[in-house]
Amino acid sequence: MAGIVVVFDFDKTIIDCDSDNWVMDELGFTDLFNELLSTMPWNTLMDKMMGEIHSKARTIEDIVEVLKHTPIHPRVVPAIKTAHALGCDLRIVSDANLFFIETILEHLEIKECFSEINTNPGYVDEEGRLRITPCHDFNKYPYGCPLCPPNMCKGLVIERIQASVSNKKFIYLGDGSGDYCPTLKLGNRDYVMPRKSFPLWDLICRDPLLIKPEIHEWTDGEELEQTLLKLVHSIMTEEESNNSCLVSAAEDCKFQTISVAAHETFPHVLPVPQ
Ligand SMILES: [Mg+2]
Ligand SMILES: [Zn+2]
Numbered sequence: 564m565a566g567i568v569v570v571f572d573f574d575k576t577i578i579d580c581d582s583d584n585w586v587m588d589e590l591g592f593t594d595l596f597n598e599l600l601s602t603m604p605w606n607t608l609m610d611k612m613m614g615e616i617h618s619k620a621r622t623i624e625d626i627v628e629v630l631k632h633t634p635i636h637p638r639v640v641p642a643i644k645t646a647h648a649l650g651c652d653l654r655i656v657s658d659a660n661l662f663f664i665e666t667i668l669e670h671l672e673i674k675e676c677f678s679e680i681n682t683n684p685g686y687v688d689e690e691g692r693l694r695i696t697p698c699h700d701f702n703k704y705p706y707g708c709p710l711c712p713p714n715m716c717k718g719l720v721i722e723r724i725q726a727s728v729s730n731k732k733f734i735y736l737g738d739g740s741g742d743y744c745p746t747l748k749l750g751n752r753d754y755v756m757p758r759k760s761f762p763l764w765d766l767i768c769r770d771p772l773l774i775k776p777e778i779h780e781w782t783d784g785e786e787l788e789q790t791l792l793k794l795v796h797s798i799m800t801e802e803e804s805n806n807s808c809l810v811s812a813a814e815d816c817k818f819q820t821i822s823v824a825a826h827e828t829f830p831h832v833l834p835v836p837q
Pocket of ligand 2: 708709710711716717744745
């Protein structure tokens with residue numbers, strides 16, 4: 564296992580659109596969605612829209628079918644599979660929902676590559692309606708993070724992951740303003756990969772001195788693959804050379820022990836001339 568945790572945002576990072584908008588557009592609910600957006604938080608609205616979709620007799624199968632056609636750059640799946648095969652611990656931190664994300668990952672046959680999906684819960688109730696609930700209960704934590712939407716602070720999630728692993732380097736990939744808070748939690752041994760000319764990149768560019776991790780931008784799936792795998796390889800090479808330094812230090816140490824021991828025993832072994 565490489566000492567690398569790769570954290571992916573989902574919308575506009577793994578897939579090439581926003582999954583919520585994609586489902587609204589494809590099922591013809593965009594106008595209603597936009598109309599209601601000013602009246603409630605996004606996450607609450609998504610749950611309401613699922614009720615609207617259900618009441619218009621659109622089924623879960625209709626939603627699944629739409630999700631299977633979500634646009635994705637052809638190099639993203641190979642990038643994920645390679646990083647996983649190299650032993651990286653891959654995780655998702657997303658403000659979409661678990662039902663959309665799992666459906667898409669299963670369809671792409673890459674769900675098993677991820678050790679963890681942190682997102683808003685999503686499940687189908689007994690009436691066949693999709694329910695979407697907040698990642699963090701914002702009634703319980705009303706004074707949340709000033710940088711993040713009320714339902715999810717990705718920075719909190721990153722802090723939890725950081726506390727659960729030891730001595731690993733993080734690579735964080737994202738595009739949105741919600742990816743800025745977790746970026747601020749990364750240390751100077753970590754890496755952030757913001758999508759160029761997207762909100763996260765704009766926020767980083769505004770004051771790069773606030774950012775501790777090394778910054779590597781990317782524009783599309785092809786550059787995501789190249790940049791990510793280059794970083795993984797260079798971290799692994801560095802790890803290997805550190806390990807071989809440790810081995811050679813241990814060998815030096817052993818050699819010294821032997822020679823000291825030999826030196827000490829030397830007078831006793833030599834026959835004393837009579
Ligand atoms: Mg995103
Ligand atoms: Zn936050």
